[in-house]
Amino acid sequence: MDKVFSNKRDIAVFVGPTLLLFVAIVLVPIFVSSYYSLLDWNGIGRGEFIGLDNYIEMFTSSRALNSMKNSLLFAAASVFLQLPVSLLLALILASSIKGEGFYRTVYFIPVLISTVVIAQLWSKIYNADYGMLNTLLKTVGLPELARDWLGRRETALVASFIPILWQYVGYHMLLMYAGAKSIPSEIIEAAKIDGASRVRTALSVIIPLMKPVLKVSLVFSVIGALKIFDLIYVLTGGGPFFVTEVPSTLMYTTIFDTFRYGYGSAISVFIIVECLVFTIVINKLFRTE
Amino acid sequence: MPAAISERPGRSRAAGTVGSILLQMFLILFAFVQIYPLVWLAFFSLKDNSEIFSGEVLGPPRKFLWTNYARALSEGNVLTYFLNSVLVTAATIVLVLILSAMSAYAIARMKWKLSNATMTLILLGMMVPIHSALLPLFMVLRNLNLLNTYWALIIPYVAFGLPVAVYIIASFFKSVPREMEESAVMDGCGVYRAFFFIILPLVRPALATVAIFTFISAWNELMFAVTFINDTEYQTLTVGMMSMVGTYITHWGVVGAGLMIATIPTIIIYLLLNKQVQQSMIAGAVKG
Numbered sequence: 001m002d003k004v005f006s007n008k009r010d011i012a013v014f015v016g017p018t019l020l021l022f023v024a025i026v027l028v029p030i031f032v033s034s035y036y037s038l039l040d041w042n043g044i045g046r047g048e049f050i051g052l053d054n055y056i057e058m059f060t061s062s063r064a065l066n067s068m069k070n071s072l073l074f075a076a077a078s079v080f081l082q083l084p085v086s087l088l089l090a091l092i093l094a095s096s097i098k099g100e101g102f103y104r105t106v107y108f109i110p111v112l113i114s115t116v117v118i119a120q121l122w123s124k125i126y127n128a129d130y131g132m133l134n135t136l137l138k139t140v141g142l143p144e145l146a147r148d149w150l151g152r153r154e155t156a157l158v159a160s161f162i163p164i165l166w167q168y169v170g171y172h173m174l175l176m177y178a179g180a181k182s183i184p185s186e187i188i189e190a191a192k193i194d195g196a197s198r199v200r201t202a203l204s205v206i207i208p209l210m211k212p213v214l215k216v217s218l219v220f221s222v223i224g225a226l227k228i229f230d231l232i233y234v235l236t237g238g239g240p241f242f243v244t245e246v247p248s249t250l251m252y253t254t255i256f257d258t259f260r261y262g263y264g265s266a267i268s269v270f271i272i273v274e275c276l277v278f279t280i281v282i283n284k285l286f287r288t289e
Numbered sequence: 290m291p292a293a294i295s296e297r298p299g300r301s302r303a304a305g306t307v308g309s310i311l312l313q314m315f316l317i318l319f320a321f322v323q324i325y326p327l328v329w330l331a332f333f334s335l336k337d338n339s340e341i342f343s344g345e346v347l348g349p350p351r352k353f354l355w356t357n358y359a360r361a362l363s364e365g366n367v368l369t370y371f372l373n374s375v376l377v378t379a380a381t382i383v384l385v386l387i388l389s390a391m392s393a394y395a396i397a398r399m400k401w402k403l404s405n406a407t408m409t410l411i412l413l414g415m416m417v418p419i420h421s422a423l424l425p426l427f428m429v430l431r432n433l434n435l436l437n438t439y440w441a442l443i444i445p446y447v448a449f450g451l452p453v454a455v456y457i458i459a460s461f462f463k464s465v466p467r468e469m470e471e472s473a474v475m476d477g478c479g480v481y482r483a484f485f486f487i488i489l490p491l492v493r494p495a496l497a498t499v500a501i502f503t504f505i506s507a508w509n510e511l512m513f514a515v516t517f518i519n520d521t522e523y524q525t526l527t528v529g530m531m532s533m534v535g536t537y538i539t540h541w542g543v544v545g546a547g548l549m550i551a552t553i554p555t556i557i558i559y560l561l562l563n564k565q566v567q568q569s570m571i572a573g574a575v576k577g
Contacts, residue, residue, distance in 0.1 A: 014395035025448035
């Protein structure tokens with residue numbers, strides 16, 4: 001029997017193609033990017049080796065630093081604004097409320113829609129002349145609040161946060177809901193018999209038991225914010241005057257608009273390392289507690 | 290992995306009628322916030338400019354202007370983008386399913402020294418953002434003259450889709466009893482036949498999960514699509530939408546129709562299989 005399941009050729013046939021694709025397309029490029037990041041190179045001919053100069057430039061350029069600041073603000077907004085709303089919704093729905101399935105299904109719809117569509121939709125919502133937001137403001141008698149939300153420096157960044165927070169609230173809600181539902185009902189019943197109120201039960205019984213799923217949500221919202229590309233690229237392209245730029249869009253324009261392949265690669269390496277560091281830190285935080 | 294979605298039997302004692310009415314109002318309001326922008330999109334996809342620009346942008350269209358859809362499909366090239374998306378997504382799903390099922394099987398069931406190491410490597414791969422591969426892949430695809438072909442998207446989509454897929458299917462294999470395939474092999478059926486005719490049918494639920502998850506990510510992907518394809522003939526919906534919006538910047542109705550066409554397949558799948566889609570997104574939550 002063991003002979004049949006340990007035939008080397010069969011194993012190679014089963015796992016070989018996957019491994020090959022994975023190594024060639026997912027793993028090797030990381031090293032290639034790291035190498036590119038040490039070059040001064042416009043993609044034509046050979047690049048010149050310049051050591052860590054691209055990284056030094058990245059950490060001293062106010063444009064790059066601003067993009068990093070934006071992605072960190074984005075991560076903070078996800079963690080402190082989006083996740084609490086998701087948690088609240090998840091706890092309400094998990095408490096067997098009327099319409100549980102309906103609400104869950106509806107809240108989740110935006111998650112499935114392409115971010116390109118979401119971004120185009122929100123650019124119409126924000127449109128200065130005919131957009132939904134300004135029309136609403138005029139309808140309720142607050143025309144002085146209407147403005148060009150994405151076109152002005154003061155509002156562009158916040159206005160570009162909102163669509164993504166809106167889109168993924170339902171995703172974290174679903175993860176947390178599943179986590180809350182997987183808690184054995186006896187534990188919750190026991191708390192109730194002990195006279196704990198609903199809020200009390202949620203705070204001291206349900207939420208502590210949801211720790212694993214809360215960790216997943218935290219990692220996803222932080223990493224998702226650090227990697228964000230689609231929404232900003234379509235909605236503002238990083239403008240006006242780079243105020244909404246994030247590392248991914250800066251990487252993209254550096255490579256494909258200004259043809260600075262080395263510097264762009266340094267930004268991509270920064271994004272990978274940043275994501276890795278945050279994943280490890282969040283996992284550590286949850287382990288030691 | 291979080292457990293399946295199932296409704297617990299409702300509680301018999303309503304905990305304060307006023308409280309639960311307020312709660313329902315909050316939930317309905319939130320549902321409205323989540324859904325109204327999409328309804329609004331559906332509305333303006335059926336309007337003409339005079340209606341949109343006369344300040345009646347919020348409500349339903351006075352008369353349904355289906356010609357917006359016809360214009361988007363033909364003049365706006367959305368039909369081409371749509372078919373390209375279907376082709377790329379379908380090929381990605383099929384390849385991901387075959388490759389991940391085979392390798393998950395080898396990892397979970399076959400006996401070889403490096404099987405655990407391989408699994409760890411693939412799990413690590415789930416954390417790699419696609420940003421890291423963008424420029425190196427662009428260079429390779431350019432040198433191989435593969436830019437502006439379907440393969441330029443299918444190959445990277447498959448490679449980046451494999452880690453989660455292998456993880457999901459391998460975990461599922463662990464719940465399938467070994468006796469089935471062992472007795473099959475004992476009866477003289479080779480590993481390949483045992484795999485395709487006995488094992489694969491058993492892991493159908495895991496395959497469905499992977500298929501849905503892969504569909505959502507391939508259908509919606511933008512970064513590779515915008516970089517590797519600039520020929521309209523091969524553009525998928527996400528990139529196509531961007532160029533269409535540029536062309537029809539003042540024709541909201543046509544743009545809206547294009548966005549609706551890009552979204553409708555996902556919505557139909559979701560309406561038909563909403564529990565399965567939700568479970569699949571939960572299972573996919575191992576990807577960072």
